[in-house]
Amino acid sequence: MEAxxxxxxxxxxLKTLFVIVACSFYGLFVGSIPGLSATLAASLLVPFTFFMxxxxxxxxxxxxxxxxxxxxxxxxxxxxxxxxxxxxxYTQDSFALTQQGKSQLVLGTDILFSxxxxxxxxxxxMTSAPLLANVAMKFSTFEYFWLAALGLSATxxxxxxxxxxxxxxxxxxxxxxxxxxxxxxxxxxxxxGNVALLTGVSFIxxxxxxxxxxxxxxxxxxxxxxxxxxxxxxxxxFAGVGHLFKKYQWxxxxxxxxxxxxxxxPGAGADIAAWIAYxxxxxxxxxxELYGKGSIEAIVDAGTANNxxxxxxxxxxxxxxxxxxxxxxxxxxxxxxxxxxxxxxxFEQHPEIIYGVYFAFxxxxxxxxxxGWLAVKVSSQMLRVPKNILVPIILMFAITxxxxxxxxxxxxxTLGVLGIVGYFMExxxxxxxxxxxxxxxxxxxxxxFMMSMIKTDWNLLLFFTRPISALLGxxxxxxWLFPFLMVFxxxxxxxxxxxxxxxxx
Numbered sequence: 001m002e003a004x005x006x007x008x009x010x011x012x013x014l015k016t017l018f019v020i021v022a023c024s025f026y027g028l029f030v031g032s033i034p035g036l037s038a039t040l041a042a043s044l045l046v047p048f049t050f051f052m053x054x055x056x057x058x059x060x061x062x063x064x065x066x067x068x069x070x071x072x073x074x075x076x077x078x079x080x081x082x083x084x085x086x087x088x089x090y091t092q093d094s095f096a097l098t099q100q101g102k103s104q105l106v107l108g109t110d111i112l113f114s115x116x117x118x119x120x121x122x123x124x125x126m127t128s129a130p131l132l133a134n135v136a137m138k139f140s141t142f143e144y145f146w147l148a149a150l151g152l153s154a155t156x157x158x159x160x161x162x163x164x165x166x167x168x169x170x171x172x173x174x175x176x177x178x179x180x181x182x183x184x185x186x187x188x189x190x191x192x193g194n195v196a197l198l199t200g201v202s203f204i205x206x207x208x209x210x211x212x213x214x215x216x217x218x219x220x221x222x223x224x225x226x227x228x229x230x231x232x233x234x235x236x237x238f239a240g241v242g243h244l245f246k247k248y249q250w251x252x253x254x255x256x257x258x259x260x261x262x263x264x265x266p267g268a269g270a271d272i273a274a275w276i277a278y279x280x281x282x283x284x285x286x287x288x289e290l291y292g293k294g295s296i297e298a299i300v301d302a303g304t305a306n307n308x309x310x311x312x313x314x315x316x317x318x319x320x321x322x323x324x325x326x327x328x329x330x331x332x333x334x335x336x337x338x339x340x341x342x343x344x345x346x347f348e349q350h351p352e353i354i355y356g357v358y359f360a361f362x363x364x365x366x367x368x369x370x371x372g373w374l375a376v377k378v379s380s381q382m383l384r385v386p387k388n389i390l391v392p393i394i395l396m397f398a399i400t401x402x403x404x405x406x407x408x409x410x411x412x413x414t415l416g417v418l419g420i421v422g423y424f425m426e427x428x429x430x431x432x433x434x435x436x437x438x439x440x441x442x443x444x445x446x447x448x449f450m451m452s453m454i455k456t457d458w459n460l461l462l463f464f465t466r467p468i469s470a471l472l473g474x475x476x477x478x479x480w481l482f483p484f485l486m487v488f489x490x491x492x493x494x495x496x497x498x499x500x501x502x503x504x505x
Contacts, residue, residue: 007355019056020063027064028375031071034081038068042330043208047401054338059360066364073110074379086270086306089278096294108237111372117304118365120256121311126358132319136344145448146472148441153479165430173438176201184450196410205402205411212398213419248300259305263312269325270306277305326433
């Protein structure tokens with residue numbers, strides 16, 4: 001109880017509250033600008049967390065991400081361009097309803113169901129994370145190896161577009177994680193005689209480069225610098241939303257559950273949760289013909305799921321040190337930077353920080369209602385910020401943040417190189433999030449694999465002797481075999497259809 005009260009007192013200190021409010025407005029601004037992502041916003045926050053205590057640093061990312069994911073719905077409704085990828089699933093429905101004169105209902109629904117989804121995720125984080133931490137205390141190197149492998153496999157499985165391209169991006173991240181001194185043998189790898197590479201590729205500059213510099217390059221390459229904005233009245237914006245809670249209460253609970261499960265799955269994120277909830281909603285709906293043409297039901301489902309996912313993403317990050325998505329990959333970097341170590345022991349050693357994070361999620365989602373209303377009110381002004389002003393500011397913060405980690409010019413080179421790599425990968429439809437997740441999970445995977453092999457005298461069968469390890473191993477291997485099974489079934493189905501067509505069966 002003492003840790004609980006201490007955590008609440010730390011959260012409601014003037015310094016922490018100021019950080020939460022400031023980062024909430026920052027998240028609303030970034031989310032409202034098409035093309036800027038919540039991950040970019042999180043990476044640009046890192047330099048500012050240098051000057052914060054651990055709890056305000058974590059609260060800054062909590063409040064920013066919650067607001068940014070919601071704020072992506074604003075340009076989706078007004079100009080048919082999602083502010084963040086998590087709003088893409090229901091952009092067409094939002095804009096179609098706006099064209100029908102229902103923009104107030106759309107944005108009111110976005111605000112309230114986003115807040116409810118976030119609160120549902122926070123409740124599960126508060127209850128499931130401590131329970132999983134107790135289980136994780138019994139984990140050995142075998143379980144951590146399979147968990148890291150499962151996270152990397154899930155990252156590939158849920159990658160947007162081709163799974164093969166997702167696997168290539170993940171392997172690039174794993175390769176980057178091996179640069180430096182071998183963590184088992186102490187021998188330099190892939191340094192090519194460069195002393196700066198002995199410590200490996202610095203995670204924060206690499207992450208800012210992949211997300212920040214590539215974002216700058218993509219925005220510069222686009223010719224369109226402003227948007228035609230649909231105006232919306234803010235008076236009575238919540239009118240009629242209460243009826244939706246009653247009409248779609250089952251949808252809300254189902255989508256919240258989907259978002260939380262997707263969040264807990266390592267490597268997934270809010271955009272995946274939104275698409276899956278949208279698909280489940282359409283399949284169960286009695287008004288399927290409205291989907292894509294202006295379905296408020298689709299907005300309820302997907303909007304609830306993507307915000308519920310955010311807190312779920314923190315479960316594997318806090319309990320196992322494995323990121324649930326690219327934002328919590330940033331979180332893990334911040335936690336290490338503050339001298340803490342994510343994993344089950346953080347619940348024992350720093351419970352006041354964990355309690356503070358719990359209540360930060362609740363506070364951020366409660367603030368979403370008044371702040372969201374204000375964001376809608378000034379949305380036209382936020383959307384008119386010229387990119388020729390915004391892009392240089394982003395570039396300046398990206399370079400400053402990369403250099404400030406180690407005060408090393410080589411980190412700026414890392415930033416630029418990986419920024420260029422990320423830009424060309426995205427231009428060719430390669431996802432970049434698996435690169436960051438590979439960088440984070442690579443050392444965990446390698447360390448636990450080598451320790452396990454040494455303990456078992458290089459006997460791979462012993463990886464399946466412990467119950468939890470065996471379960472995780474079977475799930476991981478099944479995930480590896482699933483694409484091949486689908487190809488086999490597809491070929492079998494095509495063969496049968498060909499036989500039927502020729503009258504041979």
